[in-house]
Amino acid sequence: xxxxxxxxxxxxxxxxxxxxxxxxxxxxxxxxxxxxxxxxxxxxxxxxxxxxxxxxxxxxxxxxxxxxxxxxxxxxxxxxxxxxxxxxxxxxxxxxxxxxxxxxxxxxxxxxxxxxxxxxxxxxxxxxxxxxxxxxxxxxxxxxxxxxxxxxxxxxxxxxxxxxxxxxxxxxxxxxxxxxxxxxxx
Numbered sequence: 001x002x003x004x005x006x007x008x009x010x011x012x013x014x015x016x017x018x019x020x021x022x023x024x025x026x027x028x029x030x031x032x033x034x035x036x037x038x039x040x041x042x043x044x045x046x047x048x049x050x051x052x053x054x055x056x057x058x059x060x061x062x063x064x065x066x067x068x069x070x071x072x073x074x075x076x077x078x079x080x081x082x083x084x085x086x087x088x089x090x091x092x093x094x095x096x097x098x099x100x101x102x103x104x105x106x107x108x109x110x111x112x113x114x115x116x117x118x119x120x121x122x123x124x125x126x127x128x129x130x131x132x133x134x135x136x137x138x139x140x141x142x143x144x145x146x147x148x149x150x151x152x153x154x155x156x157x158x159x160x161x162x163x164x165x166x167x168x169x170x171x172x173x174x175x176x177x178x179x180x181x182x183x184x185x186x
Contacts, residue, residue: 052079
């Protein structure tokens, strides 16, 4: 019989936080999917790109303040869709916002359950940029809270799908598979 035992480590806060206190628990119905995810990771270790996305996603839950959570969550998604020094067909550098928006729109086209409107993806990037350049939230207004929750659902859904579905997972196997399967718009 397998047993879930809380891990003890020193590199991340040992406490976990959620944005909605009504979602602060595991219920028996959660255990089958949790077991499936653990088995998927055990039998098919994540690629470097997927492991980076997972690490940043885990780090999000270890921070209480939204000013830290938001950029880490965005980084989790960027770890999945970014290619270092990527260039557009014109030869220009592919900016991080363009890559973020284009590839996440392409993922939404592949799986409507992961679709997020372009305006929301752009707003997610803008908020991350404001935070990483020193402007603070303090607290979330309702509009930003909905946007943040959209980003959380997208991140969890994308990682879950990549862990459980080999055909989807292969998209994130290398820079070339990412570029071919999720091309940037002209």
